[in-house]
Amino acid sequence: MQPCVAFGSLCNSMSSNGYVIDVHDVHKTYKKRIKALQGVDLQVGSGEIFGLLGPNGAGKSTLVKILMTVVRPDKIGGTFLGASVGQKEPLSKVGYLPEHHHFPGYLTGLQVIEFSGAMCGMPKRERRANAGKLLDRVGMTRWGSSRLNSYSKGMLQRVGLAQALVNDPKVVLLDEPTDGVDPVGRREIRDLLLELRDEGHSIFLNSHLLSELEMVCDRVAIMVQGRVSMQGTIDELTKDSKRYEIQVLGPCPAWIESHPDASVETVEAEARISIATDDPEAIQPIIDRLRNEGRSITRVHAVRDSLEELFMRAVVDESGNVAAPGAQIESRRGSGGDAP
Ligand SMILES: Nc1ncnc2c1ncn2[C@@H]1O[C@H](COP(=O)(O)OP(=O)(O)O)[C@@H](O)[C@H]1O
Numbered sequence: 001m002q003p004c005v006a007f008g009s010l011c012n013s014m015s016s017n018g019y020v021i022d023v024h025d026v027h028k029t030y031k032k033r034i035k036a037l038q039g040v041d042l043q044v045g046s047g048e049i050f051g052l053l054g055p056n057g058a059g060k061s062t063l064v065k066i067l068m069t070v071v072r073p074d075k076i077g078g079t080f081l082g083a084s085v086g087q088k089e090p091l092s093k094v095g096y097l098p099e100h101h102h103f104p105g106y107l108t109g110l111q112v113i114e115f116s117g118a119m120c121g122m123p124k125r126e127r128r129a130n131a132g133k134l135l136d137r138v139g140m141t142r143w144g145s146s147r148l149n150s151y152s153k154g155m156l157q158r159v160g161l162a163q164a165l166v167n168d169p170k171v172v173l174l175d176e177p178t179d180g181v182d183p184v185g186r187r188e189i190r191d192l193l194l195e196l197r198d199e200g201h202s203i204f205l206n207s208h209l210l211s212e213l214e215m216v217c218d219r220v221a222i223m224v225q226g227r228v229s230m231q232g233t234i235d236e237l238t239k240d241s242k243r244y245e246i247q248v249l250g251p252c253p254a255w256i257e258s259h260p261d262a263s264v265e266t267v268e269a270e271a272r273i274s275i276a277t278d279d280p281e282a283i284q285p286i287i288d289r290l291r292n293e294g295r296s297i298t299r300v301h302a303v304r305d306s307l308e309e310l311f312m313r314a315v316v317d318e319s320g321n322v323a324a325p326g327a328q329i330e331s332r333r334g335s336g337g338d339a340p
């Protein structure tokens with residue numbers, strides 16, 4: 001639920017380099033042996049939708065909880081909204097939808113949002129009107145007076161999202177916001193995130209749903225076993241995989257094998273020629289030669305790796321082993337008790 005955050009003013013809500021979140025070397029070990037975060041570096045720009053992607057147990061929620069001061073890191077450098085991580089003051093400008101949130105089932109949707117408004121110090125007379133507007137925004141007006149225990153998972157997520165927006169936050173941290181939401185609802189949430197970005201909010205989104213992130217995020221980071229293995233725009237991360245594929249009927253022409261950037265596979269009655277380049281001019285001589293030889297070209301298209309392919313590259317090591325889900329656990333006897 002929305003943390004108790006008082007409205008306060010921040011002289012500077014960004015680090016000097018324009019990031020709303022700029023953290024370095026974040027470490028967190030639970031119970032002295034579960035290495036949830038092992039030196040995370042991550043930057044989120046102002047006004048962007050940033051997606052943190054990773055398998056279950058990668059450490060995504062731990063990082064968000066550290067930002068929200070719910071979990072204490074062993075070590076952290078950098079800033080959140082211009083202040084050192086751990087300070088409460090920036091949280092007045094933050095909206096938070098925790099993973100697996102449990103709002104009391106006897107409350108109505110309207111009451112949950114009003115309660116969050118009260119936690120933020122919003123005057124009573126403004127709370128009801130604000131809650132109504134937010135319910136409308138997440139498409140829940142009709143159910144505002146129904147109790148949460150009659151809601152579906154998707155409806156709960158929408159109300160959760162509405163309460164995260166109650167203080168008109170500068171940064172919205174959403175931990176698996178589309179968890180349990182049906183495809184129509186997921187699309188509506190995606191549209192809402194785009195709207196929020198266009199209004200100037202910065203959005204940090206945790207998800208294990210690759211296609212969700214691919215559709216809305218300006219930048220993504222992939223986290224595996226407590227480390228960020230890559231981050232950037234999807235375009236930057238997939239740049240090296242850009243290629244053209246030319247499909248022709250019949251066998252593969254022998255001459256293509258000597259092309260330095262070509263690879264070929266035969267699928268049924270077709271040869272699929274892949275040329276590692278993003279320059280359309282570079283493939284014209286190949287198309288000309290195929291046409292001169294009377295070959296039927298069935299398709300020419302530009303391709304690049306999807307986020308899923310990128311993700312698989314991040315979780316599969318050089319020997320082809322898939323990283324085990326979850327954190328690295330040091331095997332030793334005994335355990336401490338520093339769970340939050
Ligand atoms: N309170 C806790 N006590 C002990 N281990 C925890 C606790 N919270 C998370 N973990 C462990 O830390 C690792 C990272 O968890 P989490 O941050 O929830 O990952 P994700 O959100 O990517 O699924 C997992 O191995 C998880 O079991």
Ligand SMILES: [Mg+2]
Pocket residue numbers: 060061062099175206
């Ligand atoms: Mg999580």
